[in-house]
Amino acid sequence: MRDRALIQAYANGNSRAFDELYRRHRTPLLVFLRRQCDSVAICEELAHDAWIAVINQASLYQPSAKFKTWLFRIAHNRLVDHWRKHGRSAGVLFEELNEAALRRDDQSSREFELNQILNILESLSPKQTEAILLKIEGFSHAEIADITSSKQETVKSRLRYATRHLKVALEATS
Amino acid sequence: MTEKQIEQLRTILAASSLTEEVSQSPSDLDTQILQAAHERVSTQEGVAPFSLRALFGLPFSALVTVSLAVTLTAALFFGMSQMIVPNEPAIALVNNLEYERDTFLTRKALVKNTKVKDLVSRPELFSVHEAPSKMSRDRILMEFSLPAVSEVLAEGQFDFGQGRVAASNAIDDAMQEISAMVEIGTFDSARERYAKLLEVCDRCALPLTLEALVLDSTTPTTFDTG
Incomplete structure (x- = not known):
């Protein structure tokens, strides 16, 4: 089942669809964040915020973009917000x-x-x-x-x- | 960079200690995220309409307050709606003429204005061309004096001096007789005599009635409203 169908299924109330989405993209997203933020704790906090945004905005997801692109854009925005508040680090x-x-x-x-x-x-x-x-x-x-x-x-x-x-x-x- | 090199880099980074560390990281984060996702779905399933949800769990006094507030608001809106006067619809002007404001109130006002205008512009009290009652006509002859012959002649148009002299004689004779008739109160006879004068002196441009002749010589032709 494609990511697009899974996120739409979750928006319609299928919680198992989200489990599958999370399983697919959990590690790539964490690695992406982990290579650009200071510590594991901050990295996990940013990932947590990104996934919560997906949960809250699932019904607003536009099928015109791939789910993974949407997820990483949310994560990128969280990362930029973090850099603005605390300054950009040299990275992990x-x-x-x-x-x-x-x-x-x-x-x-x-x-x-x-x-x-x-x-x-x-x-x-x-x-x-x-x-x-x-x-x-x-x-x-x-x-x-x-x-x-x-x-x-x-x-x-x-x-x-x-x-x-x-x-x-x-x-x-x- | 070629796709082969990208793949090579991907493989190297995937095998790095960081990737291994992340993929084997503790599951607290996973638990939190998955729990939040499931809670959101269950909340959506069991969600009640906001108004009903808000009412559940409220104490009785709060319910009374809410009911009172709703009732007062509805009453306020109803009261305000009674005060609203519908706006006049926008009507396009035709040939740049003012459109007719044909409503009940404006029609009533227009009728009133017309009556006032009629009253203000009403003509003089006595109109010689109207037909007053016989009593009124007799009073005119009694109260107003007959005009002098010269005044009567002034209105006429005569081609030659002889015509004017003849007319003057005819008018003089007629006015003397009429004056005598008026003095003794034979008003109808005076009128008949005036009618004969009209027949004789067709160029004298005399008024059609004896009363008119009297009033014309007495009443100013224009009013000084000063």
Whole structure:
């Protein structure tokens, strides 16, 4: 069953439809937020707010957009609100990076790859990082523009810059 | 970046410790969200109309207050509705002429205005062209003096001096006889004599009746309203 049908079923009172939607998108949304906010607690709070917004606005969902795009746009808006209140952090990428660095002596090749990738991601601006994370999540340029309330050309420009750096890193590790 | 590279990056990030950590994170968040979703559905199913829901659980005094407020509001609206005068509908002007305000009140006012105007513009008390009663006509002859011959002649139009002289003689004779008849109270005879004068002196432009002749020479032709 497609996401669109599930959210409409939930809006009509089928609570099991929501369970399935949550199961499908819980982890991708958490990872998306987790890579851009300071702590697990804040990340979970933002995710909680986003899902509550979905619950409250299920009847307002427009089938013209994919459910996942709608969900991530809500999450992006919550994230922006959080940044406005508390300032933008360097992101959780540091923690992952540090963990990888600590294990460098006995690291596997995959961990080394991860280390390189995260190094590159660290050097990107937050907006470029978000664009690349959304691209990895499978969104199209138009959908990323919709989620981040940006122009499609701006998204392409951010991705071009980010991927140029990542490409170099991936080629170096392979 | 090619799709292959994106897939490569996706695989790497999916296998990262962060992704594993998130996917295996405690289920408190899941429980809260799923519980909220289920509660919302159950609330929608069991929801009653707002007005009824609001009334349940209210104490008796509150119900009385609510009833009283509703009644007073309804009474207020009813009272206000009685005071409302319907607006005159907007009617497009035809040929730039004022449209007729044909309502009961305006019609009544128009009738009253017409009566006032008629009263103000009423002509003089005596109209020589109207037919007053015989008593009135006799009183006119008794109370007003006959005009002089020269005054009567002034109204006429004569081609030659001889015609004027002849008319003057005829009028003089007639006026003397008429005056005598009026003095003795034979008013009808005086009128008959005046009728003969009219036949004789057709160019004298005399009034049609003896009373008119008397009044014309007495009453000013214009009123000074000063």
